[in-house]
Amino acid sequence: MNSIENVSRRGFLKVAGISSSAFVLGMSLPITSSQAKSSASAVNHELNFFVSIANDSMVTLVCHRSEMGQGIRTSVPQIIAEELEADWQKVTVVQAKADAKYGSQGTAGSASIRNHFTSIRQIGAVARDMLEQAAANIWQVQKNAVKAQKHFVVHNATGEKISFGELASHAAKLTTPDSKTIKLKANSDFSLIGKDVKLIDLDDIVAGKAQYAQDIQLPDMLIATIVRPPVVGGKVVSFDASEALKVKGVVDVIALKPRSIPVGINPLGGVAVLANNTWAALEGRKKLTIKWQLGDKQKHNSSEFSKQLVKKVQRKGEKVATKGDVYNHQYNENNTLEATYTVPYIHHAPMETPAATAVIHGKKCTIWAGTQNPQWAKGTVARELGLGEDEQDNIELNVTLMGGAFGRKSKADFIVEAVELAKTSKRPVKVIWSREDDIQHGYYHSISANYCKAELTEQSSADHWISRNAYPPIGWLWNPEAKVPSDNQLALGFGDIPFALNNLSIEKHAVDSFVRPGWVRSVACINNGFALGSFVDELAVKAKIPTRQMWLNLLGVDRHVDPNKNGFKYSNYNLDLTAHPIDTKRIKNLINLISDKAKVEQALPENQGWGISFLRSFGSFVAAATKVSVVNNKVTVLEMHTAVDCGIVVTPDRVKAQMEGAMVFGLSIALMGEISVKDGQVEQNNFHDYPVTRINQAPEMHVHIIESDKPPGGIGEPGVPPVAPSITNAIYHASKTRIRDLPVNKVFTV
Structure with a gap:
């Protein structure tokens, strides 16, 4: 069963990345049986979508799904805005971080809208209903005497109207109605659904301002490239890093921990070259001499x-x-x-190869990555760091745009690599995959x-x-x-x-x-x-x-x-x-x-x-x-x-x-x-x-x-x-x- 809550006073603004707002609604969606297997998803409140309205009438919608070019950061908010009767020009969208309160954040299987279309509509409709109720209270009329229209609530008889911003603080004081009692729009009344709207990220993408995982820059950050076992299940026997360390800019060479079959979504292991710049990291790994134990998969042709x-x-x-x-x-x-x-x-061969950045301070781990499944990645990182379920709040995973994914970036191996190297080097580390890495080790x-x-x-x-x-x-x-x-x-x-x-x-x-x-x-x-x-x-x-x-x-x-x-x-x-x-x-x-x-x-x-x-x-x-x-x-x-x-x-x-x-x-x-x-x-x-x-x-x-x-x-x-x-x-x-x-x-x- 879906549940929608008034969360303005429950501290979720920080979680959603919203600086301030007078009125916030969050929705919990039922988790599937497969999601329930992950303890990170099995929480009491899976607040998947937020709608918040500020006093200046700006509406902020939080999208918990990952954008990889498919337009989900536009289409999900578009559905909410339709039922809310919001003016699309006054809508902004925030990308949700990985957080258990959002339940499943997996963006795969073409499922984001087909699985949750009605539920997404309901949160916009509930917000609209509460704004209409707030206006009716102010005018001291029945709710059916008013109607939300294009970012205002209008008094049907007089034409008088009150903006969403003026109503926000009043709506925030109301009890949230049961979503099942709220009537959704008839399809014939759609003004946004079924219409082309400007892609949320379009201006930044065209101007080169959009931030992808490869774009992350942090102070004191190292760039890491990894030579992985050429055969799945292979392990490093020994390596010589002396020539690699002579390359200007190379700071360290680190053997990653060996990994066994079943491989899951863990890294493959190998040897990492860490450097002050990408060129040095790539050149340094050319100088490595590695002896491998390839395992029984080497017989495969x-x-x-x-x-x-x-x-x-x-x-x-x-x-x-x-x-x-x-x-x-x-x-x-x-x-x-x-x-x-x-x-x-x-x-998959996405145009943007995998990349992830991690920094660890004590028990706090912060990650930036283009991932299709933030919750799965976060849980995998927690296990890597030996954190219990009650300690997963120590992991902050920021989801970047992705330049293509096609299923590849649902796996967290490249994210765990960054975390492992950040922990070992005690510095921020960005792991980058070359095109060769991507094609040969995907x-x-x-x-x-x-x-x-x-x-x-x-x-x-x-x-x-x-x-x-x-x-x-x-x-x-x-x-x-x-x-x-x-x-x-x-x-x-x-x-x-x-x-x-x-x-x-x-x-x-x-x-x-x-x-x-x-x-x-x-x-x-x-x-x-x-x-x-x-x-x-x-x-x-x-x-x-x-x-x-x-x-x-x-x-x-x-x-x-x-x-x-x-x-x-x-x-x-x-x-x-x-x-x-x-x-x-x-x-x-x-x-x-x-x-x-x-x-x-x-x-x-x-x-x-x-x-x-x-x-x-x-x-x-x-x-x-x-x-x-x-x-x-x-x-x-x-x-x-x-x-x-x-x-x-x-x-x-x-x-x-x-x-x-x-x-x-x-x-x-x-x-x-x-x-x-x-x-x-x-x-x-x-x-x-x-x-x-x-x-x-x-x-x-x-x-x-x-x-x-x-x-x-x-x-x-x-x-x-x-x-x-x-x-x-x-x-x-x-x-x-x-x-x-x-x-x-x-x-x-x-």
């Missing part, structure tokens, strides 16, 4: 591992979901299709194989469908015995196939892990979406019908799909399946829209082709269409479209930007994205051998947003999964070459 995964998925696996009988059926070989799809290790999207088999029906649909996958599970980070994905991972575009199938078997395989797996933007939806989108296109080709029609045929009649009926424990991205259903009508609308907008069935010149695909993920529905040309063995992407149905849209420009970013991200994955591992070591080290999409590769892009009054879905991740299959499908239709193993540059020049 990704090319051989991928072949092993392919062999695994050819065999029957452990049941995930079943319906009917696929194994006693006599398949017609002429109408049956089998295909196996592989995706390599993939890296957390990676798991290498994977997906197998699909189905038989075409007389109605140009398919049945007797088998799907299998095999990939290292993220759970291995904490449990070395974990060999299969969790149900939550299997729910990502695999166990929730929306097709009208009478006979279905969805299966998983157990595999070992060798590098750190992590959440890369849209997680397992990348490989599951690639397989599903590609296989539907292949079925369409075999049936000699347009791909659009195959999607429509497979989806069947309009209905809400419940994967639980097939024996699968479906998490639905932690959303209520009734409020956020798998709605085949919405899917078909998108398939038709993207096909019509892109004109995918119009005749094209020779060597050109369109490809389409779709995946529902994180509560939203997204279809993609891509046109390519294939000439002289070179693929050129000519045009891309994305259509998105994400329910109520808060900030359309942010949705458009996220979809455009997803197309670029998907292009990188499809065309060039591959991390290869040889003898346990990542072979790539910079953008020359792990390239991302360049301007000359980025085509004309179009985003089509469906108007909807449905509850909001996620938006940061859902745009990615359908992009890669739309590209490879287009390549097939342009060249008749089917790409089943990403990336495309294994076969074509890109």
Whole structure:
């Protein structure tokens, strides 16, 4: 249950970073079962959002989520301001520090708005109600005789009005009403939600004034770079720092404590060079001589591992979901299709590499970092410092802007590195990761194989469908015995196939892990979406019908799909399946829209082709269409479209930007994205051998947003999964070459 409190007199202003205010409301949100596992979250009051109003009418809204370019520091306050009836020009936003009073601050899974849309609205509505009650008391009229409008409360009969600032101190004396009794605005009355507003951080970003983790400067601060074990689980046997210490500016060389498997979100260990400037720190580490004990993960070679995964998925696996009988059926070989799809290790490669600064004075530890999960990081640091739960207030974690993250910065390893070195050196330390560090020592999207088999029906649909996958599970980070994905991972575009199938078997395989797996933007939806989108296109080709029609045929009649009926424990991205259903009508609308907008069935010149695909993920529905040309063995992407149905849209420009970013991200994955591992070591080290999409590769892009009054879905991740299959499908239709193993540059020049 949500609870909203008048906290003006409870000392929370300092926590929120607000200097003064006459009226402050804080909201507590219910914690999820996963959050409850963290004692730092299981507090009595998880005050996630604040709204404060000063006597000068300025409204300060506190955003407890982290900004990494997705616009959450704009959209969350925009929702509150909508219900508050605030003038957006008189609204400022404060970034929350890591604090248990905010409950979960994790900014991941495209969850910030889809999970809390109503709750966020309620705090604005309660504040509005209290301001209206304060005005009614002053005028000595019933509350229904007044109405909040654009930063004032207006007397309906006379037109007289009182500003929010004048009412703030009066509202602060009132008892907070039960949020369930406060009526929220009708969607038709929205004046901010659904409208584009100026990005909160835009001016500072454009002017170069925005502060990122790399920008932190403190007196007496040292810059640290670290040589980490080349193989996960490796340890330092010995090192020679004599030459490194001769580099001008190098102050010290420190061996980090060795770390064991399970690796969790802890550092990898290694040797750190601390210097007065970045150049010296980077030069000094080139001079280190280190002898390593690499451990048993050095036997790993990704090319051989991928072949092993392919062999695994050819065999029957452990049941995930079943319906009917696929194994006693006599398949017609002429109408049956089998295909196996592989995706390599993939890296996040954010433009801003990880960085964190820490300073320790006694038991007090202050940190500056770009982190997607401040509470998780803070708890990890507390354990590192040996602090008890009642001592975590000694840690102050300041959350900076992030220049991209995509899941990488939910891990706290780089933050713990800064804390460890600050403690050892007894000086402020900023740990910086070079591009090479980031690519060679990150957390990676798991290498994977997906197998699909189905038989075409007389109605140009398919049945007797088998799907299998095999990939290292993220759970291995904490449990070395974990060999299969969790149900939550299997729910990502695999166990929730929306097709009208009478006979279905969805299966998983157990595999070992060798590098750190992590959440890369849209997680397992990348490989599951690639397989599903590609296989539907292949079925369409075999049936000699347009791909659009195959999607429509497979989806069947309009209905809400419940994967639980097939024996699968479906998490639905932690959303209520009734409020956020798998709605085949919405899917078909998108398939038709993207096909019509892109004109995918119009005749094209020779060597050109369109490809389409779709995946529902994180509560939203997204279809993609891509046109390519294939000439002289070179693929050129000519045009891309994305259509998105994400329910109520808060900030359309942010949705458009996220979809455009997803197309670029998907292009990188499809065309060039591959991390290869040889003898346990990542072979790539910079953008020359792990390239991302360049301007000359980025085509004309179009985003089509469906108007909807449905509850909001996620938006940061859902745009990615359908992009890669739309590209490879287009390549097939342009060249008749089917790409089943990403990336495309294994076969074509890109």
